[in-house]
Amino acid sequence: MEQQELIPHLFRTEFRKITAVLCKLFGIAHIEVAEDIAGETFLSALETWPYRGIPENPTAWLYSVAKNKAKNLINRSHIFAEKIVKEVQTATPLSEEIVIDLSEKNITDSQLQMLFAICHPSISAEAQIGLALRILCGFGIDEIANALLTNKETISKRLLRAKEKLRQEKVQIEFPGPAEINNRIEPVLTTLYLLFNEGYYSESNDTVLREELCLEAMRLTHLLIENELTDQPKVNALLSLMCFQSSRFAARKNENGDTILYHDQDESLWNHELIEKGVYFLNCSAKGNEISKYHLEASIAWWHTIKEDTKEKWESILQLFNHLLQTEYSPIAALNRTYALSKANGKEAAIMEAEKLKLVDNHFYFTLLGELYTDIDNNKAKLNYEKAFSLAKTITDKQTIQKKLNSLK
Amino acid sequence: MPQGTPEQMEAMTKRWMDWIAGIAAQGKLADRGNRLADTGRVVKGSNVVTNGPFTEIKESIGGYSAVKADSYDEAVELAKGCPILNVGGNVEVREISLL
Numbered sequence: 389m390e391q392q393e394l395i396p397h398l399f400r401t402e403f404r405k406i407t408a409v410l411c412k413l414f415g416i417a418h419i420e421v422a423e424d425i426a427g428e429t430f431l432s433a434l435e436t437w438p439y440r441g442i443p444e445n446p447t448a449w450l451y452s453v454a455k456n457k458a459k460n461l462i463n464r465s466h467i468f469a470e471k472i473v474k475e476v477q478t479a480t481p482l483s484e485e486i487v488i489d490l491s492e493k494n495i496t497d498s499q500l501q502m503l504f505a506i507c508h509p510s511i512s513a514e515a516q517i518g519l520a521l522r523i524l525c526g527f528g529i530d531e532i533a534n535a536l537l538t539n540k541e542t543i544s545k546r547l548l549r550a551k552e553k554l555r556q557e558k559v560q561i562e563f564p565g566p567a568e569i570n571n572r573i574e575p576v577l578t579t580l581y582l583l584f585n586e587g588y589y590s591e592s593n594d595t596v597l598r599e600e601l602c603l604e605a606m607r608l609t610h611l612l613i614e615n616e617l618t619d620q621p622k623v624n625a626l627l628s629l630m631c632f633q634s635s636r637f638a639a640r641k642n643e644n645g646d647t648i649l650y651h652d653q654d655e656s657l658w659n660h661e662l663i664e665k666g667v668y669f670l671n672c673s674a675k676g677n678e679i680s681k682y683h684l685e686a687s688i689a690w691w692h693t694i695k696e697d698t699k700e701k702w703e704s705i706l707q708l709f710n711h712l713l714q715t716e717y718s719p720i721a722a723l724n725r726t727y728a729l730s731k732a733n734g735k736e737a738a739i740m741e742a743e744k745l746k747l748v749d750n751h752f753y754f755t756l757l758g759e760l761y762t763d764i765d766n767n768k769a770k771l772n773y774e775k776a777f778s779l780a781k782t783i784t785d786k787q788t789i790q791k792k793l794n795s796l797k
Numbered sequence: 798m799p800q801g802t803p804e805q806m807e808a809m810t811k812r813w814m815d816w817i818a819g820i821a822a823q824g825k826l827a828d829r830g831n832r833l834a835d836t837g838r839v840v841k842g843s844n845v846v847t848n849g850p851f852t853e854i855k856e857s858i859g860g861y862s863a864v865k866a867d868s869y870d871e872a873v874e875l876a877k878g879c880p881i882l883n884v885g886g887n888v889e890v891r892e893i894s895l896l
Contacts, residue, residue, distance in 0.1 A: 707811070710818030714829050722822035733815065741819050 395437070398446060399430055403526035405495045406454045411523070412498040413458075413488065416505055417555045419523070425461065429454040451490040458488055499524060500611055500618065501561045507576040510557045515550035516579045517586060518543055525604040535590060535597055563617060573618060577626055577682065580605050584630050595645070599637060606630045613669075625673035625682035631666030632689035635659040647784055655695050663693050684712040702731035719747050723756050735760050751779035755789060766796055812880035820864055820875050830862035859886065863893065 403426050410422035432453050433446075443449040506519045518536070521527040527535070533543045564572040587601025609627045612618040639657035642648055670686050688708045691701050709725035722745055730738030739760050747753035754776035761769035770793065777789045801809070820826045835857055839847045859881065866872035869890060876888040 703811075707814060710814045710821075713818050713821035714826060717821060717824045717826070719824075722824070725818060725822055729815070741822065744819070744823055746823075 394442065394446065395430065395433055398433075398450065400526050402447060402450050403427075403430065404499065404524055405490070406450070407523055407526075408498040408502045409488065409490055409495055410454070410458055412494075412501060412561045416559050416561055419551050419554070421461070423523070425454060425457045428457055455488040455490065496611060496614070497563075498561070499608075500615055501563055503576055503608060503611070504564060504572055505554065505559050505561045507572075507579045508554060508557065508559045509575055510559070511550045511553050513579065513582060515546050515553075516575070517583050518546050519550050520579060520583060520608070521601075521604070522547060524608060531597060534594055535586065535601055537590065566617075569617060570620075573612075573620065573623070576612070577623065580609050581626060581682075583608075584633070588633055595641065599634075602630065602634050602637070606634070613672075621673045621676045622678065622680035622682050623673075624669045625680060625686045628666045628669035628673060629682055629686040629689050631662045631669060632686065632693055635662035635666065635693065647788060649788070650692070653695075658693070666690065666693070679711070679715075681712060681715055684708050684715065688712075697731065699732070702728055706732040719745075719750060720752070723747070723750075723752050727756060727759070730760055735764055739764065749779065751776045751781075751785060751789075754779065755792070758789075758792060762792075762796065770796055809880060809884075812883075816878045816880055817862060819878060820862075825865045825875060826862070827865050828863035830860060832860040833858055835859075 406426040406429060407422050410425055411419050414422055429450055433450060437443070502523060503520070506523060507516050511519075514536075518532055521532045521535070522529070529540050529543050529547075533540045536543070563569075584602050584605035587598045587603075587605065590598050590601070606627065609623060609630060612620075612623045613627060635658050636650075636653065638659065639653040639655070640648055666686070667690070670690060673683055673686065688705055691705050691708075694701060706725065706728040709721060709728050712721050713725055726738050726742045726745065729741055739757075742753075742757055742760055745753065754772045758769045758773035758776060761772060763769075773789055773793045773796070777786060777793070780786045780789055817826065817829060821829075837848075841847070864872060864875050866875060869892070872890045876890050879886075879888045881888065
């Protein structure tokens, strides 16, 4: 790999590891110190490598520079030393010198423990996603802003507030005990689910960045599965769902970046390796007594890996949505369930149900009504599509609705 | 409890699932509830226990569900979709008074 590619590549893979390990060592209150040391380490690489050449083992070089920087800081700064070294040393009383452990095991453990700390209920879901992207995925502030369709200032403020909150709450970077793990893992899974969705449904034009968001969500979910404490059936179900969804990445956009709807996709572009992985993790999830929403959504996603419309397919999807809605209401699930109902029980039955939903500020609702009325009452279909068009906020959504309007006779 | 062939029972289950999920899709389901088994005991005063929960009323309560509705009219509308009505059953709509 060339140098100009190597450093960004290593930044993406190693920044988060160094940050997580140092943050674990210093405590959540000093999250910025950890980020700074990791950042300065890469700055050193940028300054040194062009003159002295790329070291034989670039990752080991980075780790040793990061360790030295951390040690120097501890030795130099009295305030830092007094405040933190005490805490660190009481945590590890036997060692005279502070050990900065960048072993693979400690890196993984630190990242997982950081994941639990970041998904603390005291901070908002959007701040959790921002922090996860920064600390656990090594995204830059501008990348986060781009991915979440907002500006750098908003993201910076959001992250600052979240870090302050974690400080105030004195959140510990540790694995929750076996008794709490079930409760604590829920917000973690929610954040990973949202992180994935952010990539999957985001309006950002940066396709590479959006895919990367999905891959990061999958990577972190996989970390949970690799640890026996957190290798729970519902975690496997979530990863299975992510595999099935991301298998359609290449088929979802044409060369102009326009969205291609499921029905019009070229199946040969679906990633079969990911579908197989999805099946594997779905099988792993079939244990225990709990049917989580991830189990249900993964099963629905599995049915969507079969393109052909059959009665069995839509009846199964309908019943899974029926189950999902009874577990947890969400407007999107209600809309999807009504679509499945039209496929399983016919459009007339679905129209009756759809009219009861009354999700009148939701453009997907009117798009669905437009779809259902098509060929039943095209005038009503047109009125509903027009309503959807006026409510839709993004260009992509408006384009999709316009196409539907144009195809109405 | 309606009896029938496995196919009829399956169709009944599907209708029931479609109906209850239709209520859930409107965000109006409070508790899916449960089916009540058709066996049971009736406990009367002076510790008299008899078999069957419906020895005297000759009707069985097949199950219960809790919905969220602003009025009896709204709750009645939701109940009208219950598939038990197609096989000669009734639905009784009652407000829950919290203790």
